[in-house]
Amino acid sequence: MPKIISISKLNYAYPAEEGKAPHPALHDVSLEIEEGEFIAILGHNGCGKSTLAKHLNGILKADSGEVTVFGMNAADEEKVLEIRKNVGMVFQNPDNQIIATVVDEDVAFALENLGVPYPEMVERVNEALEWVGMTAYRRHAPHMLSGGQKQRIAIAGILAMKPKCIVLDEPTAMLDPQGRKEVMKTLLRLNREIGVTVILITHYMDEAVQADRVVVMGEGEVVLDGTPKEVFQNVGLLHSLSLDVPQTAELMYALRQEDIKVPIAVLSVEECLDELEKQLGGIGK
Amino acid sequence: MIKTENLSHLYSEGTPFQTTAIEDINIHIPKGDYVGVIGHTGSGKSTLIAHFNAILKPTSGKIFIDGQDLWSADKKTRIQTRFDVGLVFQYPEHQLFEETVYKDISFGPKNMGLPEYEIHKRVDKALDFVGLDRALLDKSPFDLSGGQKRRVAIAGVMALEPKVLILDEPAAGLDPRGRDEILSRIRDYHRETKSTVLLVSHSMEDVSRNANSILVMNKGRCVMHDSVPAVFERAEDLVGMGLDVPKITRVFISLREKGYPVSPNVYTVEQGKDELMKLLRKGGEAND
Numbered sequence: 001m002p003k004i005i006s007i008s009k010l011n012y013a014y015p016a017e018e019g020k021a022p023h024p025a026l027h028d029v030s031l032e033i034e035e036g037e038f039i040a041i042l043g044h045n046g047c048g049k050s051t052l053a054k055h056l057n058g059i060l061k062a063d064s065g066e067v068t069v070f071g072m073n074a075a076d077e078e079k080v081l082e083i084r085k086n087v088g089m090v091f092q093n094p095d096n097q098i099i100a101t102v103v104d105e106d107v108a109f110a111l112e113n114l115g116v117p118y119p120e121m122v123e124r125v126n127e128a129l130e131w132v133g134m135t136a137y138r139r140h141a142p143h144m145l146s147g148g149q150k151q152r153i154a155i156a157g158i159l160a161m162k163p164k165c166i167v168l169d170e171p172t173a174m175l176d177p178q179g180r181k182e183v184m185k186t187l188l189r190l191n192r193e194i195g196v197t198v199i200l201i202t203h204y205m206d207e208a209v210q211a212d213r214v215v216v217m218g219e220g221e222v223v224l225d226g227t228p229k230e231v232f233q234n235v236g237l238l239h240s241l242s243l244d245v246p247q248t249a250e251l252m253y254a255l256r257q258e259d260i261k262v263p264i265a266v267l268s269v270e271e272c273l274d275e276l277e278k279q280l281g282g283i284g285k
Numbered sequence: 286m287i288k289t290e291n292l293s294h295l296y297s298e299g300t301p302f303q304t305t306a307i308e309d310i311n312i313h314i315p316k317g318d319y320v321g322v323i324g325h326t327g328s329g330k331s332t333l334i335a336h337f338n339a340i341l342k343p344t345s346g347k348i349f350i351d352g353q354d355l356w357s358a359d360k361k362t363r364i365q366t367r368f369d370v371g372l373v374f375q376y377p378e379h380q381l382f383e384e385t386v387y388k389d390i391s392f393g394p395k396n397m398g399l400p401e402y403e404i405h406k407r408v409d410k411a412l413d414f415v416g417l418d419r420a421l422l423d424k425s426p427f428d429l430s431g432g433q434k435r436r437v438a439i440a441g442v443m444a445l446e447p448k449v450l451i452l453d454e455p456a457a458g459l460d461p462r463g464r465d466e467i468l469s470r471i472r473d474y475h476r477e478t479k480s481t482v483l484l485v486s487h488s489m490e491d492v493s494r495n496a497n498s499i500l501v502m503n504k505g506r507c508v509m510h511d512s513v514p515a516v517f518e519r520a521e522d523l524v525g526m527g528l529d530v531p532k533i534t535r536v537f538i539s540l541r542e543k544g545y546p547v548s549p550n551v552y553t554v555e556q557g558k559d560e561l562m563k564l565l566r567k568g569g570e571a572n573d
Contacts, residue, residue, distance in 0.1 A: 045432065045459075045463060092458070146326070170458075173457075174376075176325060177325065177487050178325060178527075203460045203461060242460075242462035244461045246532065247531055247532040247554055248532055250554040251536070251557050254557075255558060255561065255562075258558070258562060269539070272536050273536055273540065276540065277543070279565065280565070281568070283567060284568070
């Protein structure tokens with residue numbers, strides 16, 4: 001798969017407040033992202049993950065190093081519009097992202113600004129609503145919807161621009177478990193069925209384990225980068241970064257401390273059962 | 286401490302939009318208990334707790350706080366209830382409004398009509414409970430980080446020194462570190478003040494790690510109210526209600542279904558490990 005985003009030795013510090021030193025947020029971050037990947041980015045608050053995300057579509061500009069997005073320099077003022085058509089962003093609070101009073105008008109907002117002809121606009125809006133499963137709500141008022149539904153409308157608004165990549169900054173943090181599942185299902189579907197590259201910033205392990213690749217950040221640097229299985233091997237390190245580890249991996253880790261030979265990166269209930277049965281081998285049955 | 290009798294609440298009563306939010310709730314929460322309140326969105330959790338400090342008036346049924354029937358008492362008693370039962374709403378940082386952190390935390394005690402020195406003492410104590418630095422007192426709450434704002438908002442309710450502290454999803458939107466920090470502060474508060482605490486949460490893991498008992502709401506009814514182990518004993522029912530039980534609980538339910546003699550009552554990694562080690566040791570002895 002072709003590389004669509006390439007970050008090399010990116011450094012960024014937030015400008016100094018009066019009488020204070022600049023606040024460094026990213027330190028020599030290098031990362032390559034291929035088309036069609038589903039990447040989860042983990043890290044505690046203040047580790048630089050949102051700062052990193054904001055470099056991907058030109059909201060922030062690197063102090064040093066380079067961010068190349070679809071062959072364009074993300075810091076190039078003239079390319080910003082083109083980049084934003086390709087890389088859409090969804091933020092945490094659904095209420096801050098909805099502008100219109102009717103769902104389909106909200107989804108059409110960016111297209112109107114881009115001057116997309118009406119018939120095409122209608123088609124794109126319908127398609128986007130279909131993808132997020134909100135067609136039935138197209139004439140509804142957004143403020144009457146649940147958090148998960150609102151977030152799916154925000155995703156549809158981005159989808160209507162037909163981006164190749166969507167970056168989501170903790171889109172599920174304010175949702176209930178039901179809403180979280182809805183959003184996650186939508187993202188997986190977009191990724192698997194139309195090949196949209198998804199970069200998902202999250203605190204939830206059950207979301208991260210569903211990604212193809214997990215990037216863990218700590219204090220402005222990339223600490224771990226690999227498949228969920230590779231990353232969740234490192235239970236001790238993840239603890240030291242105050243991150244959660246899936247309970248099944250925690251259990252395996254605890255058993256390992258007792259000299260029981262089990263693999264650590266066990267991420268689902270089914271897998272965990274299999275491993276335990278191997279160990280127990282029918283004891284007590 | 287809190288008791289309800291056939292408590293029901295209808296929204297938009299007498300209109301075509303009439304919906305039953307909670308129905309026929311009969312519970313008794315003893316003084317000093319730490320109760321986890323779970324149920325998914327729309328199950329009636331928020332409606333229920335809004336009755337405990339007289340924000341909502343029941344459509345029918347009764348609420349007793351400290352033996353006092355709230356709605357047959359006079360208005361003064363109900364105002365007192367607002368101080369006795371402190372309610373921290375979801376995303377309480379959205380309700381900060383004063384110019385300084387000190388003014389925001391002292392707003393409640395001031396309204397109670399307490400003397401200045403007492404207000405000062407309470408702000409100080411509340412600050413300790415939530416772990417905020419005194420250097421922040423003169424700052425505008427709007428200049429703080431999200432986690433700090435949340436703590437200021439919680440401190441504002443703790444400064445009332447309520448007999449009952451109710452928190453609606455106090456960890457929502459925080460990262461794991463922020464969540465653990467807030468929950469451990471609340472635990473300390475509960476232990477030190479011996480007050481009654483109600484923690485409303487979607488997370489069975491958070492509830493099981495913090496509360497002594499659990500109240501489960503489903504479709505407007507209270508379907509379980511028991512100790513943490515007793516509620517987890519019915520983990521299958523919880524799954525049936527669409528609640529997310531911890532992964533580890535699901536592992537042990539399945540092991541039990543497969544015929545292994547393990548407790549179905551496992552909800553922490555520690556308990557899980559102990560159960561397995563017990564079983565493995567038994568296996569080891571049998572082989573010797």
